[in-house]
Amino acid sequence: MNRPIKKVAIFCFALFAALFLEGNWIQVVKASSYSAHADNYRNTIYNYQVDRGNIVVGSTDVASSKATSSKQMKYQRVYSNGEEYAPVTGYFSSNYGTSNLEELENTLLDGKDTRLATQNFLRKAEGKDQAGGSVVTTINAAAQDAAYNGLVSAIQNAGGVGTGAVAAINPKTGAILALSSVPSYDPNQLASSSASVQNSYATSLSNNSLQPELDQALNETYPPGSTFKIVTSATALTNGIGGQTITPTSTITNAPLTTLTLPQSTSTISNSGGETCQSNELEVAFAQSCNTVYGYVGMQVGESALTSMAESFGFNKTGPTVPMQASTSAFPASGLSQAQLAQSAIGQYNVTMTPLEGAMLASAVANGGVIEAPYLIAKELDTNGGVISSASPTQLYDPISSTVAGELGTMMQDVVTSGTATSLQNIGVSVAAKTGTAQRGTGQNSVAWMVAYAPANNPTVAVAVMVADNGVQNNDTFGNSLAGPIAASVIKAALGLS
């Protein structure tokens, strides 16, 4: 009977060999693929076992990790002023993943960054939990407060129906000073240790047609309206009209003052409130925001010149990464009719822009014609607070010459001193600005814009404020009255004025 026993022994050996091979298969070959499964709760646990780094504004942590008594969920993510800073921090949620800086700086924050490998190796040797590095943002807390509070009260005054956004940057460096979007959401709810809290909050967000989780400053585009006249002016000042050099004091001959009749079209362009323009001198038309003159200028400079100028400001190009990816601002594709061209020249028709692009228009003028790449991360810190990288400003676009920038600067100061931006007068600093009141489809109120920079002689803040308000009467939604006061308080806060 010994021969079959030996064969059975081989069979038993084969059974164990099969187990061993399967062990190799599931523990080594397939391990990383199994571990990455979405329903593998270990991923969540491991995320909550890291002393995740902070997101810092000034010297305050707007996002930090607090040790808990739970053994599985060792650290709880806490956001201070969560709604105000949500467009910056984003959220860190066990069920809904991560967003914004929490997402884009995740490897630094959770300590997986190779630059933290040595520190975390030493921590492990000491028996400490893995820790992450911190992100210091460029946000100016006072400016952010001013932007958020201004937007919230503007929307509240309108009955709570509407959206608004502020983007403020330092034109000399591109550092983002304020990034605000209203309505916002509370990332603490999405980071809750209770899955049911997370779920019910996420449901309420997705049921809200105003999309609170959408960052209106970076990722929503609106018609720029008259603020686009900065680009139209830049085209005229750079290229001239009909071979003639154009300066701010040039008179645009044949430009109508009351009604611009559009060729091959039944529609016309008129000025705000049907008013008649005081003059067809370029800087007066700019300060008064004359649509009739600027529609005419658009047709005179021509589609290709206007398009290429818009694109040199960043239109039709992938939005900058700050590190969040901003949406693309758009200038309509080629083949425009004269009517469409005139409409586009005053920021209507199919021109759309993000609030960040609005701030970039202002900073081009403020910074001698150069747009620095906007950025949100000033410094990255290791687990001990040592600096491992600092932002260095880089030039993003160079749309206009310093001469044209100087001319545009004068024109934008006139908008405040003798034009439409009266809300920016007498705020303790000289401001250069351009208002915008962009019409949208029927049934929607206009979008109120204010694009500004200050101090006019040595600019350190460029800001764009957008309020798309559906609650107030249509005749109240002017850039100056709705967006202007918010721009004023952001500028004052950024400059440390009271």
Added chain:
Amino acid sequence: MSMAASPSAGGATTPPPTEPEIPKRRNAELVLLGGALVLGMFAYANLGEAAAGKLPGNFWTMGLMFGAVLLIAHLAVRWLAPYADPLLLPIAAALNGIGLVLISRLDPYNIANGLAPKSGAAGQQAMFSVLGVVVVIVVLFFVRDHKVLQRYAYISALAGLLLIALPAVLPASMSEVNGARSWIKFAGLSIQPAEFGKLLMVSFFAAYLHTKRDTLALASRKVLGIYIPRGRDMGPLIACWVFAMLVLIRETDLGVSLMFFGAFVIMLYLATERASWLIFGVLLFIGGAALVAMTFSHVQVRFDNWLNPFGSVNGNSRQTAQSLYAFANGGLFGTGLDQGYPYLVGFANNADYIMDTVGEELGLVGLTALLIGYALFVARGLKTALLVRDPYGKLFASGLAVTFALQVFITAGGVMRVIPLTGLPMPFLAYGGSALLANWILVALLIRISDAARRPLPPALPLTAPPNLLDPRAPGNGNNGGRLYGQDKAART
């Protein structure tokens, strides 16, 4: 047939020819038992350090008790089975010790979630471990010769069948745990009768096949090069097959039926040396299992989970998926005891799914070491079968070893997705008193057989032996007869 050594043949009058000295290997066993003690206590210390940063409160008490129990077991073997295989007891002790550590590692979660008694499962299991060693001593004391069990073949069969079938006829309230009706619950105790049933059935198989092997082996027709057994010889095979299927259907327990049927077919092959039995057995099982899988939804679900473990991660295949996640998280070296999350698999994390904890916290390295331990145990069992001289002992020892191997494979293979999960407790590791006791009895039986196998032959009879020793009719010689030198080999078939 049976020409085993008879103890009564010992009293020769003339000096026997010198036999080579056979080492008893008891000291080797003692050293290995020390190794098992150190391994278990090291794991326990490691668990305490990882969980609380200090040695467990009862570390030294447990160490002392564990050591004392192992020493007593060793002394008992030294006294009652001095020639026993030196590896069986240490391997079982090491596996039992590791099992205790794993169960106490899972206790905090299971107590908090009502999956273990309030006082913890580890304490109970430790009690049953001590009881297991007591049972080993009792078995070794009362069963001085394994061939005695041959006499109780039909009683074994009856008792075994009764134990296996009992849960199937009991009301579900007394037999069902998580969908499988393979338990007897009364007075707060849960017993898996199949664990004891498997020993009785293997004993019966061995005895039955021992008497019928010639009929089964020789009376068959050759068709296409394969020996087709006669219908009347197929009887027991068919009966066993039907029985396995009935158990499977009634108790929703694919594991038990696979184990019994597999053990029976392999023992049939061992007895007859006819591979055709294997082919028949495999075909019958596959056919039957397929039929049952298509007819009964719970079996079908197991198959679906096996084929598509991530198909319903919050539903039917949740535990299969969770099990794979545990192994994946362990990787090569594991997370370390108490550093992983094997309890996420939920129900039966310390029983059928206890290999998850091995895979996740001890890694592929620990898993491999454990598999080698099991494989060594099976190898020693089969080695015993090779060495033992009587065919019943050969069948019994190999039957026990094969049953053990099948149980390890069916359980670990189910958890690791080699085969569909069928729900058997992992021998020695899993929480469960009845299973632990049954496995210790298995160890005792193998120790007993291996003692007989390695015990030196009684001195050969001189050709001038007193005539009454050669006379089968003489008192005391019975059927076994006196051993005739040189006839031993011929007596084997």
